[in-house]
Amino acid sequence: MRYTTHPARALPRRLAVVGQGRVGRTIAAALSGAPLNVLGPYGRGELPPRCDCLLLCVPDREIEAVARVVAGVAPLVGHTSGATPLAALSPAAESGAGVFSLHPLMSFPEPIDDRAAARAHLAGAGCAIAGDSARTRDVAAALASATGMVPFEIDEVGRAAYHAAASIASNFLVTLEAAAEQVASGAGLSAEQARALFAPLVARTVENWARKGPARALTGPIARGDEATVARQRAAVAATAPALVDLFDVLVEHTRALAAQRPSAPAPAAEVA
Template sequence: MRELDRNAADTRVSEPARGGRLAVGVVGPGRAGRALAAALRAAGYEVDGPVGRGRQPGGDAVLLCVPDSEIGSAAATVAGTARFVGHVSGATPLAALEPSGGEAFGLHPLQTLTGEETDLSGCGCAIAGSTSEALELARRLALDLGTNPVEIDDERRAAYHAAASIASNFLVTLEAAAERVAGGAGIGPEEARRLLGPLVRTTVDNWLRLGPAGALTGPVARGDEGTVAAQRAAVAEVAPEALDLFDQLVAGTKALVDQRA
């Protein structure tokens, strides 16, 4: 994994646009396609799309914003339309783009997308390229979108994407479990979010500033076995389906405490 220099420049990829930014065709009218098309336009790019699979997009580069399982077939449908063809998958290798016949690149903004975003500033972005020019294109797109590009090799994409899922998707799963347990205390879901939200934000901020060891607090970190046992009994009573998760999290937190010691 390599964070790329924002000051690096390679003008070769700008040649098709003759002094301007490349035109980009976006395939896929879902949330990712809509968000990236809007963000690229806001960054000054000429964008065709997002278009459905029934129409070939125009542009110097084509960006496939389709489900991972459809990348190969979508790549085949745009064969010969552009020098550069990319996807926005965090986990799929560039080899999936081979049917396009183009120079392949990957551009994966590390952000949840609703389809309405035009500003991706500050988020991470995994990039890759099958050639130096394709990699430079991915880097340029990432920087122009205001993101922080990090090069991720195909061999490491699955681990990178798993880390992203743990940090983002599984956090939602964890908070959903907290909502269910809060229900056992007579706290409804909306009230639970109002109550727990500031705690979650502060915890994440502390993790960002201090790292896991410095951010860790609570009864497990203090070695308060009695409180942990009382919590476990409450979870078993009000949300038994969350008990295995609770036990695994306690074990993982104890391991983190041991590392800190």
């Protein structure tokens, strides 16, 4: 991967967005305004008017079918999937269009229709781009940058690993926090109380991971080698949420391996007699 620079002239003048979901509406709002003329977002069954570029913000399983419907509408066609290869746009490519992808490395819990709010949501986020030519990669990079995102290239071979990593970093984190809520009920905490209490801890942990890397950010009983506490935790999980014991055990195993990578603390200085 490498970060990509792009000339502003790579921006298409008339861009049509297909897809009225959370991603389509947010990206359409973020891109609206000069020098872009953004059309839509259109529904998946609608045929946009002829334009310079089409951006398909539809579910992965529908990309190829929608690309077939819109083939011939624009000389440039892209999608916003992180996992789906460019080959899904082959119906558009067969009609002579250059194809590309741009995948915002950001979660979209709800659509954002206000331009300023959409740009604030995307500002500084990474955006994985790919294209079938230097020109289409420049277009993808220009569109990403126009929203405030930071484009970087991802090749087709690495696409699945990239998207899996993104899911682990984001989706699985939410799954873990849901598990924490379940276990916290054993301490008499409601889900709402657990979220309010643990959110600052999670936020600071993520900050530490981003600044220091995983090994240095790791704290807690496993990092300290306090196996007695880990055993008490496991017993509490088994009593409160037995379905989570296997998950707890796997996480303990991997956390022990991570703890083994931590740099050794410096030896304390000898006291002067």
